[in-house]
Amino acid sequence: MAYELVVIGGGTAGSIVASRVAIDARDLVHADRVHVTLLTERDDHLYQPGLLYVPFGKAALEELHRRETALLPREVSTRVATVHHIDTDRRVVWTEAGEEIRYDDLVVATGSRPVPEEIPGLAEGGEYFYTEDAARRLADTLEHFTGGRILLAVGVPHKCPVAPLEFTFLLDDYLRARNLRERTEIVYTYPLGRLHSLEPVADWASALLPERGIQTETFVNMESVEPEKRVMHAMEGTDFAYDLLITVPPHRGAAFLAGMSGSPLSAPGEWIPTDPRTLAVKGLDHVFALGDATDLPVSKAGSTAHYQAEVVAANLVTALKGGYAGHRYDGKVFCFIEAGRDEATHITFDYAHPPRPQPPSRLVHMFKLAFNRTYWLMPQGIL
Amino acid sequence: MTDPKVTVATVEVDARGAYCPGPMMELIRAIRSAKVGEVIAVLSTDSGSRRDIPRWCEKAGHEFIGVDRIGDYDRIVVKKVH
The missing domain is CATH 3.50.50.60 (FAD/NAD(P)-binding domain)
Structure with a gap:
């Protein structure tokens, strides 16, 4: 039976994990030995950081969307489905439509929502x-x-x-x-x-x-x-x-997690209890959480999701190829900070190093505007 | 004031290595979801939190029980009062 990787969440974290695994284990996917499935509530990928510009008329909402199915590599099977609950004992995801989806490894990247x-x-x-x-x-x-x-x-x-x-x-x-x-x-x-x-x-x-x-x-x-x-x-x-x-x-985590009391995925605020370095859900061997969904005391930001996704994807691929999954997340976060007047600065920090903001400059602002356009390469697993 | 060394917390928040949002944000998050009377311990490696958390407790009317230095981190203990 083929190995089944199921990723829940069509945001930055989920898309990058699915794409990276599908690309880096392409031979196994083509040989039908590995299946990568991404479950997303809508066939729509929203570039959330772009919302900052919308109130000022500096970004049109159409610019912030791509179809998730068109974005991800063809080796990923993207399915539009809303998750009802996860049975971690039987390793099954249940959808709202009553569908049962089996997994060997599960990645939960269900984000956060304003409340x-x-x-x-x-x-x-x-x-x-x-x-x-x-x-x-x-x-x-x-x-x-x-x-x-x-x-x-x-x-x-x-x-x-x-x-x-x-x-x-x-x-x-x-x-x-x-x-x-x-x-x-x-x-x-x-x-x-x-x-x-x-x-x-x-x-x-x-x-x-x-x-x-x-x-x-x-x-x-x-x-x-x-x-x-x-x-x-x-x-x-x-x-x-x-x-x-x-x-x-x-904010709180994904709503469906509220209905899973007693599960290792359940916690106050629907923030999934997660190991800060391996990103495994505490108490579970085959479930990983990343991006906004975790209870980690790091910034809930796209860069966090991106760096964490690289770690999880690298470990999954290494394990599939028989190696030791020794990649660890070091708490790295990178943030641009728009400072107005067409200037911006940036910060980077991790679990051991605090940030040092530099004076804002026009160049960093230009870089941020360019980033807003190049973002789309990331969920595809290219950048 | 109760000795933080011997105070058993009902909620323990490990915010070591957290710069952003940081231990105080984690504490506020825990206070919001805790019941009145619960004791929350925040583990922190951020030096600013030693100073900020007692000041915030005073403003927000929660009881600051104390700080215990354990190796390279602080255990900051607060009781939700209202």
């Missing part, structure tokens, strides 16, 4: 840009905005930890270009005692934000929102008035 409804009033009172619909709505709201107080607030946990800063800098640019900046107060708040979770980034931001006339508040965690009064109440006891509330909502 504004976790904070009372936030879904009604706050805007965000982490889904297509929300980004489109925010573009519309900003287009009709005529001035006032914009409050930015950040939920915990969330994906892409640099996005709140990037959004704030791009918002400042946008309002200046529309001659609304003098009529607008921007208040950037952050859950911690500094302006970003990474201390060097916080230091960098605490110089740049006031330079752009942006007010800052630390130790702000949203407790509830009163949309009618336009007030956000913080856990720390402070109230913030606003005309427009733009937030990064708190």
Whole structure:
């Protein structure tokens, strides 16, 4: 019987693992000894980092999509299916349609999802840009905005930890270009005692934000929102008035995991308990979790997913070819940080080395714009 | 204040090696899903968290039990009060 690799999730992590294994074990796939199956809820791959630009009219939603079936190498069998649950004892994935899919190894790359409804009033009172619909709505709201107080607030946990800063800098640019900046107060708040979770980034931001006339508040965690009064109440006891509330909502893991209590895949917030180096799901030998789906204390970011996918794919291929699967994830993350005014910087860090942000430059911004276009080579397993 | 060395935590969060989002974000995440009265221990190698977590507990009204240095990391213990 052929070896069955099943990958759940058609985002960055899942697509890269499926493509890399299919390409690097191509001979085995062609000999019908290895099958690589990717399960995705929609035949659609969304470049999520592009959503940052949508509210400002700097990216069209059509640019951010490709068909998953057209993107992946033909050695991957891509199937549109919604997972209902996973039986790790029998090594079977059950779909919503009642289909049973057997696996020898399973990769769970089911991502994360914003849950504004976790904070009372936030879904009604706050805007965000982490889904297509929300980004489109925010573009519309900003287009009709005529001035006032914009409050930015950040939920915990969330994906892409640099996005709140990037959004704030791009918002400042946008309002200046529309001659609304003098009529607008921007208040950037952050859950911690500094302006970003990474201390060097916080230091960098605490110089740049006031330079752009942006007010800052630390130790702000949203407790509830009163949309009618336009007030956000913080856990720390402070109230913030606003005309427009733009937030990064708190996130959770994939919804189907909530229904799997008792499974090693089940955990608070639907964050899968994962070994920080092998990326195996704790307590299971043939199941791996990566990307946003894990409980690892690393940034939920595309680069994290990419680096982790390389490790998992290399181990799977090595094992298929009879070698020792000794590749380990070292916690590496790389992030571009858009700084507005057509400049950007970047940071890289891992479990042992903190980041050192450099002053923003036009060149890095150009690189980021180029990256937005070359991204599509990654899920194909080319880059 | 209870001695953090002898405090048994109901939730232990291993945030060693975490720079981003970092131990304090992990603590806030754990506090949000914990029940009132639960004790949360965060393991951290980030020096800033030693300073930030007690300050945040004071602002947010949770009880900061203490920090225990164990080898190359801190065990920071907090009780959810409300």
